[in-house]
Amino acid sequence: xxxxxxxxxxxxxxxxxxxxxxxxxxxxxxxxxxxxxxxxxxxxxxxxxxxxxxxxxxxxxxxxxxxxxxxxxxxxxxxxxxxxxxxxxxxxxxxxxxxxxxxxxxxxxxxxxxxxxxxxxxxxxxxxxxxxxxxxxxxxx
Amino acid sequence: xxxxxxxxxxxxxxxxxxxxxxxxxxxxxxxxxxxxxxxxxxxxxxxxxxxxxxxxxxxxxxxxxxxxxxxxxxxxxxxxxxxxxxxxxxxxxxxxxxxxxxxxxxxxxxxxxxxxxxxxxxxxxxxxxxxxxxxxxxxxxxxxxxxxxxxxxxxxxxxxxxxxxxxxxxxxxxxxxxxxxxxxxxxxxxxxxxxxxxxxxxxxxxxxxxxxxxxxxxxxxxxxxxxxxxxxxxxxxxxxxxxxxxxxxxxxxxxxxxxxxxxxxxxxxxxxxxxxxxxxxxxxxxxxxxxxxxxxxxxxxxxxx
Numbered sequence: 001x002x003x004x005x006x007x008x009x010x011x012x013x014x015x016x017x018x019x020x021x022x023x024x025x026x027x028x029x030x031x032x033x034x035x036x037x038x039x040x041x042x043x044x045x046x047x048x049x050x051x052x053x054x055x056x057x058x059x060x061x062x063x064x065x066x067x068x069x070x071x072x073x074x075x076x077x078x079x080x081x082x083x084x085x086x087x088x089x090x091x092x093x094x095x096x097x098x099x100x101x102x103x104x105x106x107x108x109x110x111x112x113x114x115x116x117x118x119x120x121x122x123x124x125x126x127x128x129x130x131x132x133x134x135x136x137x138x139x140x141x
Numbered sequence: 142x143x144x145x146x147x148x149x150x151x152x153x154x155x156x157x158x159x160x161x162x163x164x165x166x167x168x169x170x171x172x173x174x175x176x177x178x179x180x181x182x183x184x185x186x187x188x189x190x191x192x193x194x195x196x197x198x199x200x201x202x203x204x205x206x207x208x209x210x211x212x213x214x215x216x217x218x219x220x221x222x223x224x225x226x227x228x229x230x231x232x233x234x235x236x237x238x239x240x241x242x243x244x245x246x247x248x249x250x251x252x253x254x255x256x257x258x259x260x261x262x263x264x265x266x267x268x269x270x271x272x273x274x275x276x277x278x279x280x281x282x283x284x285x286x287x288x289x290x291x292x293x294x295x296x297x298x299x300x301x302x303x304x305x306x307x308x309x310x311x312x313x314x315x316x317x318x319x320x321x322x323x324x325x326x327x328x329x330x331x332x333x334x335x336x337x338x339x340x341x342x343x344x345x346x347x348x349x350x351x352x353x354x355x356x357x358x359x360x361x362x363x364x365x366x367x368x369x370x371x372x373x374x375x376x377x378x379x380x381x382x383x384x385x386x387x388x389x390x391x392x393x394x395x396x397x398x399x400x401x402x403x404x405x406x407x408x409x410x411x412x413x414x415x416x417x418x419x420x421x422x423x424x425x426x427x428x429x430x431x432x433x434x435x436x437x438x439x440x441x442x443x444x445x446x
Contacts, residue, residue, distance in 0.1 A: 107267040108323065109246040113225055123338060131334070135269055138334060139409020 006139050008059040010035075012078040012085075013068070020072065021052035027071055027100065033058055070101075070130070093128060096121050101130070107135035112120035144442055145254040145261045149312040151276040161178045163446055164280050164430070164437035171204065174436065177445055178207030184237035186229065186253075187264070188220055188244040193406060193428070194264050194273070201435035210237060217244075227256040231234075234258040237445055241273075242266075260442035268302040274405050275308040277440060278429035280366070284430060285423050286361060287399040291318035293359050293415065294413030297386050298324075298366035298411055300321040300331040306366060307335055314343040321347035322356045326385045328378070329368070353386050357395040363388070365404045365424075368413050389413040396421065403427055 016024060021039045030037050033038075038055040056063065062077055068075060069091040079087040102118045103110045105140040110116050110132070119133040130139045142440070145151065152160065167174050183202040185195050190213060199209045201228060212218040213263070215403040219229060233240055240257065241435050242250045243264040249261035265271040283289055294313060300323055313319050321340065323331050330349060340347045350356055357363070366384045388402065393416060404424040414423050439445040 033172065035397070061430040066207065107245070107247050107269075109266075111251055112246055113227075113252070115225070123334075127281070132248070134251055136247075136334060 005058060006083050007055050007080050008083055009059075010055065010080050010082060011060055011063055013054040013056070013063075014051070014076040014078055015045070015048060016052035016054065016075055017048070017072065018050035018052055024068070024071055024075075025054065028064055028067060030054070030056060033062060035062075053102055059088075064100075065089070065091060066097050067100040069094045070097045080133040093122055093125060096133070097130065101139055103135065103139070105132065105135050105139060107136040108132055108137060110134060143258070143260060145250075145257075145263075146272050146438060146442065147251050147254060147261070147263045147344055148270050149272045149308045150315075151272070154315050157276075159446075160276070160437050160441055161280055161283060161434070163440065164276075164434040165284075167436050168430075168433045173439070174205055176206040176444065177440055178202060178205035178417045181205075181207040181239070181443060182237040183207055183209045183211075183439065184240040185209060185213070185264075186218070186231045186233060186240055186242045187211065187213045188215040188218065188242075188249070190214055191243050191265065194243065197428070198262075198264065198273075198435055199433045201433050202255075205436055205439060207238075207439075211241075219437055226252045229253075230261065239439060250324040259358040262438065262442065266306065268304050268346075270308050271304045272308055272403075273431070273435055273438065274305045275312045276434040277427060278305070278309050278403060278405075279312060280430040280434045281403055281423055281427040282362060282401070284426070286399075289313070289319075290316045292361045293320050293322065294355075294362045294364065295324055295354055295360040296331075296364045296366070297356075297358050297388075298369045299329045299382075300366070301329040302326040302369050306331065306364065309364065310335055311339055314339055314345045319345065320347060322360065323347060323349045324353050324356055324386070325349075326351060326352070326382055328382060329385075344411065353388070354392060354395065358393060358397070360400055361395065363396070363400060363402050365402060365408070367404075367407065367409050367411055384410065387413060388412055390419070391414045393419055393421065 036057040040053040040094040042050045073091040080084045096119050098119050120130040123129050123131045187195050200208050226249050239260045241262040241264040244266050247267035247269035249266050254261040300306050370379050400421050401423040
């Protein structure tokens with residue numbers, strides 16, 4: 001059993017599919033945070049067999065939950081205070097996401113105006129389809 | 142509240158009905174509207190050439206007693222110097238009361254609307270939307286068929302890049318009982334976001350076919366479109382597809398006596414000139430309706446209706 005020191009105050013992202021912690025680390029911009037971040041790979045999980053976990057010593061508002069919900073809304077977000085889980089948040093598919101993914105349509109206005117935020121909206125929840133706010137092009141993961 | 146027209150769905154069915162009523166009233170009594178926009182200015186910001194739409198907007202504003210200013214290509218605007226759409230519209234807002242914008246990039250008028258302090262009308266953005274053409278089409282259909290419901294509507298030609306087609310489908314699914322026949326070569330089929338998000342999600346009956354002759358007898362409306370050279374990245378593909386459908390007098394014999402042929406214009410060769418004399422050819426009347434409906438739109442967005 002590998003021991004990782006406890007988290008006094010912060011956020012634990014649990015039930016990450018094994019191998020996905022590093023992409024999520026960069027997609028959430030955790031590399032830019034000036035705090036302790038621990039990545040645990042291939043932790044044993046009764047639910048998933050193997051899972052990844054990310055422990056972040058930062059308040060919840062430092063995490064872009066919309067981006068995380070888009071990446072994988074099955075991830076559990078545990079909010080820790082005084083070494084105790086005070087809140088377990090479940091993620092929903094966000095209605096809009098900003099600057100998480102980029103429009104690939106060469107005819108989209110975002111292809112020539114780089115300063116525009118790349119905003120996508122959820123057009124079909126069942127198929128988890130997102131479309132560019134500007135050109136309505138479907139984004140395929 | 143500042144209102145824009147970016148998408149045909151920006152107006153509810155009721156609002157569209159009111160707008161079309163106004164357009165028909167303008168057509169019947171143009172003298173009542175000759176000074177409605179006196180002292181107002183329309184800016185036509187056209188980042189790509191479009192004689193027809195730009196002149197239709199300008200004619201509409203002039204008919205209302207207003208004035209027009211603008212540019213007709215990106216080369217003659219500050220876009221050539223690298224200015225963003227956001228900055229351009231902020232400045233145009235200081236000069237004009239309303240703006241009609243055409244842009245080759247999809248979503249540009251939406252960006253403009255976010256930074257504008259005057260109403261923005263999408264006059265066509267890439268292969269995306271062309272809502273004032275849709276208003277024109279709706280007025281034409283109502284004028285020619287007497288209704289916007291329970292119609293068999295055939296759309297033929299370039300259904301992939303033809304934004305007028307996408308906008309018209311978006312608009313017509315909101316009226317009950319309409320059925321759609323989508324006639325195109327396989328390469329130019331309507332995009333899946335139209336079939337999936339618009340037609341299927343509204344349970345609108347539709348069929349896709351390559352056979353114009355077979356579709357003709359049941360249609361109330363035949364909406365022809367040009368295969369648009371400027372939308373192709375590959376010239377060979379354009380040459381191969383450009384003559385896919387040509388409507389001629391022989392094909393028209395199979396159509397209903399009360400059918401109407403619409404076309405957003407300009408045509409190249411997809412409607413033979415021999416069809417022009419047929420009373421069912423509504424496409425030049427359609428251009429005329431376009432001015433009235435743009436007059437109604439300008440009045441509505443300026444709060445003068």
